[in-house]
Amino acid sequence: xxxxxxxxxxxxxxxxxxxxxxxxxxxxxxxxxxxxxxxxxxxxxxxxxxxxxxxxxxxxxxxxxxxxxxxxxxxxxxxxxxxxxxxxxxxxxxxxxxxxxxxxxxxxxxxxxxxxxxxxxxxxxxxxxxxxxxxxxxxxxxxxxxxxxxxxxxxxxxxxxxxxxxxxxxxxxxxxxxxxxxxxxxxxxxxxxxxxxxxxxxxxxxxxxxxxxxxxxxxxxxxxxxxxxxxxxxxxxxxxxxxxxxxxxxxxxxxxxxxxxxxxxxxxxxxxxxxxxxxxxxxxxxxxxxxxxxxxxxxxxxxxxxxxxxxxxxxxxxxxxxxxxxxxxxxxxxxxxxxxxxxxxxxxxxxxxxxxxxxxxxxxxxxxxxxxxxxxxxxxxxxxxxxxxxxxxxxxxxxxxxxxxxx
Numbered sequence: 285x286x287x288x289x290x291x292x293x294x295x296x297x298x299x300x301x302x303x304x305x306x307x308x309x310x311x312x313x314x315x316x317x318x319x320x321x322x323x324x325x326x327x328x329x330x331x332x333x334x335x336x337x338x339x340x341x342x343x344x345x346x347x348x349x350x351x352x353x354x355x356x357x358x359x360x361x362x363x364x365x366x367x368x369x370x371x372x373x374x375x376x377x378x379x380x381x382x383x384x385x386x387x388x389x390x391x392x393x394x395x396x397x398x399x400x401x402x403x404x405x406x407x408x409x410x411x412x413x414x415x416x417x418x419x420x421x422x423x424x425x426x427x428x429x430x431x432x433x434x435x436x437x438x439x440x441x442x443x444x445x446x447x448x449x450x451x452x453x454x455x456x457x458x459x460x461x462x463x464x465x466x467x468x469x470x471x472x473x474x475x476x477x478x479x480x481x482x483x484x485x486x487x488x489x490x491x492x493x494x495x496x497x498x499x500x501x502x503x504x505x506x507x508x509x510x511x512x513x514x515x516x517x518x519x520x521x522x523x524x525x526x527x528x529x530x531x532x533x534x535x536x537x538x539x540x541x542x543x544x545x546x547x548x549x550x551x552x553x554x555x556x557x558x559x560x561x562x563x564x565x566x567x568x569x570x571x572x573x574x575x576x577x578x579x580x581x582x583x584x585x586x587x588x589x590x591x592x593x594x595x596x597x598x599x600x601x602x603x604x605x606x607x608x609x610x611x612x613x614x615x616x617x618x619x620x621x622x623x624x625x626x627x628x629x630x631x632x633x634x635x636x637x638x639x640x641x642x643x644x645x646x647x648x649x650x651x652x653x654x655x656x657x658x659x660x661x662x663x664x665x666x667x668x669x670x671x672x673x674x675x676x677x678x679x680x681x682x683x684x685x686x687x688x689x690x691x
Contacts, residue, residue, distance in 0.1 A: 293421075294420070294421060294422070294423055295323065295421065295422050295423070296422075296423045296424070297321045297322060297323045297422070297423075297424050298315075298320040298321045298322065298424065298425055298426065299311075299312075299315055299320050299321070299322045299323075299424060299425070299426045299427075299428060300322075300323050300325065300416065300418060300422055300424035300426075300427050300428070301322060301323070301324045301325070301398070301428040301430055302325050302326075302405050302418075302427070302428065302429050302430060302431050302435060302436060302437050303324075303325075303326060303428075303429065303430035303431035303432065303435060304324050304325075304326035304328075304330060304389070304393045304400055304430075305334070305389055305430060305431075305432065306348070306388070306389060306392055307430040308324055308326075308393075308428065308430030308431075309324070309389070309392040309393040309395070309396045309398070310347075310348055310392060310396070311428055311430065312324050312393075312396040312398035313392070313395055313396035313397070313398070316396060316397055316398060318599060318600050318651065319600065322396075322398045322399075323398065323399055323401060323422065323424075324393070324396070324398045324399070324400045324401070325400075325401050325403045325405060325418070325422070326400060326401075326402065326403070326431075327402070327403065327404040327405075328402075329402055330389065330390040330393055330400070331386050331387065331389070331390035332386065332389070332390075333386055334385035334386060334389060335385075335456075335458055335460075335496075335535060335537055336385045336458075336494075337382075337458065337484055337486045337494050337496060338382050338383050338384055338385050338388070338460070338486060338488060338494055339380060339381070339382050339470065339484075339486050340380075340381050340382070340383055340388075341380060341381070342379060342380070342381075345381065348392070352381070355391070356391065357383070357384065357387035357388065357391060358383060358384050358387060358488055358489040358490055358492065359381055359382070359383050359489060360381065360382045360383075360468070360487060360488050360489040361379065361380070361381055362378075362380050362381070362382065362468055362469050362470050362487065363377060363378065363379065363468075363469070364376065364377055364378060364469040364470070365378050365380065365469065365470045365471075365472060366469055366470070366471045366472070367472055367474070368471065368472065368473040368474070368476065369473070369474045369475065369476075370475075375469070380470060382470075382486050382487065382488045382489075382494075383488070384460070384488055384492060403419070403421070404436075405418055405419060405431075405436040405437075406419055406436065407419050407420075407440070408427070408436065408437065408440040408441060410441070429441075429442075432539065433538070433539040433540055448540050449540065450502060451500070451502050452500070452540050452541040453500065453501045453502065453538060453539075453540055454481065454498050454499065454500055454501065454538065454539055454540070454541060455498065455499065455500075455501045455504070455511055455536060455537075455538045456496055456497065456498035456511075456536055456537055456538070456539075457496060457497055457498075457511055457512075457514075457515050457534040457535070457536045458494060458495065458496025458497070458498075458534055458535070458536075459494070459495060459496065459532045459533060459534040459535065460488075460492060460493070460494040461492070461493055461494075461495075461530060461531070461532065462491055462492060462493075463491060463492070463493040463527060463530050464491050465487045465491070465493050465526075465527065467485075467487065467525075467526055468487055469487075470484070470485065470486050470487070471484065471485040471526065472484050472485075473518075473521070476514075476517065476518075476521075477509075477514065477517050478507050478509060479497060479499050479504075479514045480499040480500045480503035480504055480507070481497065481498045481499025481500060482497070482498065482499075483495075483496065483497035483498075483514070483518045484496055484497070485522065485526055485527070493527065493530070495518065495522060495527065495530075495532070496534070497511070497514055497515060497518050499511070499514070501538070511536065515534055519532065589643070589665055589668050589669065590643060590644055590645070590646060590664050590665055590667075590668035591607075591612050591639070591640070591643055591644070591645040591646070592604075592645075592646055592648045592661065592664060593607055593611065593612065593645060593646065593647050593648060594648045594650055595647065595648070595649060595650065599649070599651050600651050601651045601656065602648070602649065602650055602651040602656040602657055602660050603649045603651070603660070604646050604647060604648045604649065604660045604663065604664055605646065605647050605649075606644065606645070606646055606647075606667075607645040607646055607647045608645075609640045609641060609645070611645065611647075612640040612645035613637060613640045643668070644667070644668045644671055646664045646667075646668075648660060648661075648664070
């Protein structure tokens with residue numbers, strides 16, 4: 285994998301990706317396969333230590349088009365997950381996988397064949413023509429922020445649009461150790477001893493084990509028990525049977541569960557979506573662009589017209605097709621489920637189901653020619669309007685999901 289220092293002269297590309305983790309490297313891989321010129325920036329050198337349980341689902345395997353037989357690093361298949369709650373244990377048969385992120389992330393980045401430049405992004409400027417200049421060293425037509433919670437793309441362009449919600453700050457402690465585990469299954473404990481979250485035991489191939497816990501910081505603070513106390517309890521649980529005599533030195537980090545976008549953001553920040561100023565939607569219509577966010581608060585006069593479920597196809601042409609109600613719910617639900625300890629999370633899930641029953645959803649398969657996206661969004665809105673039943677007097681005009689744009 286070629287990693288370079290930041291250049292002395294301006295470099296140009298079609299797409300600049302900030303962050304070389306799985307999201308950034310997979311976007312680079314698919315875009316390059318479609319013919320785009322891509323550069324990846326990351327402030328760390330790979331391979332690098334990444335705190336993470338390292339549990340990946342069959343859906344991740346499929347999305348990454350990963351051939352598990354040819355993957356050259358540690359990958360363990362576990363056949364059962366044990367759910368623990370209030371002293372009860374429920375073993376569930378499954379097919380799930382675990383990896384070590386230090387290996388997995390570096391391999392994905394190398395697979396992408398993208399040039400990777402070691403650079404800590406500090407300044408992003410939006411140009412009059414809609415392009416971006418980063419630190420005076422990189423110019424691109426499209427910019428992807430894939431740097432997680434501290435992502436500089438978020439900090440520069442989206443912090444005002446989508447500020448962090450203090451209630452949704454999660455804190456974690458975890459440790460990945462060399463340990464000859466005996467139980468090859470995954471274990472999850474929910475809300476144990478008042479933890480506003482869950483803890484885990486994830487075995488990995490060739491004698492590695494990841495254990496940890498996470499929960500919402502505000503609820504933890506309100507309970508009077510800090511995260512170290514919860515860690516001590518997890519150690520005692522693990523020490524009884526699963527990992528006796530294991531030695532830990534846990535490290536912590538914090539992140540924010542995705543929140544919502546206001547419906548007028550596309551007008552105030554036109555770089556959010558390419559079609560934002562093209563007038564494809566009337567003032568009383570809203571397109572919900574699903575990005576795994578739990579809610580968009582809409583004024584009373586705005587009606588949700590359609591739900592778009594974007595995904596990168598890697599093919600040159602952009603395409604769209606109708607999605608089922610269940611596909612829309614499963615795509616939008618994860619953040620609402622994470623917020624179930626809050627009343628707003630339960631309400632969001634209820635409202636999400638109601639919205640998916642009422643509003644048509646469409647898969648939006650993004651090709652490498654991003655200029656085609658506005659036309660497909662316009663087509664989605666036209667098809668949704670044609671398919672919509674006549675409005676009822678009691679019609680609820682509200683919206684829910686991640687990010688929207690009005691023309």
